[in-house]
Amino acid sequence: MKAILMVAAVALGLGVAGVATASDDLAQKSGCATCHAKDTKKMGPSYKDIAAKFKGKADAEKTLVANLMSGKGHPQVKSSQADTVTLVKWILAM
Ligand code: HEC
Numbered sequence: 313m314k315a316i317l318m319v320a321a322v323a324l325g326l327g328v329a330g331v332a333t334a335s336d337d338l339a340q341k342s343g344c345a346t347c348h349a350k351d352t353k354k355m356g357p358s359y360k361d362i363a364a365k366f367k368g369k370a371d372a373e374k375t376l377v378a379n380l381m382s383g384k385g386h387p388q389v390k391s392s393q394a395d396t397v398t399l400v401k402w403i404l405a406m
Pocket residue numbers: 339342343344345346347348355356357362365376380385386387389390391396399400403
């Protein structure tokens with residue numbers, strides 16, 4: 313019984329890590345990582361700082377995606393609309 317619980321816990325952990333890694337890769341591939349990092353400020357603010365700044369703002373996702381895609385107040389990004397939505401959601405959830 314204990315062994316089964318352990319296996320389930322490990323599988324769950326891997327699943328969560330898998331999702332985080334996919335978005336990490338996407339951020340890397342989309343060029344975001346050139347200017348952003350999770351915890352530290354580079355050319356742009358850290359993802360965690362961004363998440364804190366927009367915490368509780370209902371329209372944050374929509375506004376940020378629009379700004380990033382159009383290059384308004386932010387260097388224009390090369391990622392697709394769908395990828396940008398994924399990335400913004402990932403950042404805001406930190
Ligand atoms: C050339 C450097 C650069 C690249 C590449 C870059 N960013 Fe940024 N980013 C910045 C800077 C500088 C800021 C801070 C100025 C600002 O608020 O727009 C910022 C701010 C942000 C913000 C907060 C905007 C706000 O209004 O506070 C988000 C969200 C963001 N970046 C997401 C991304 C994502 C997602 C990507 C990749 C698709 C990306 N960035 C690529 C430089 C960059």
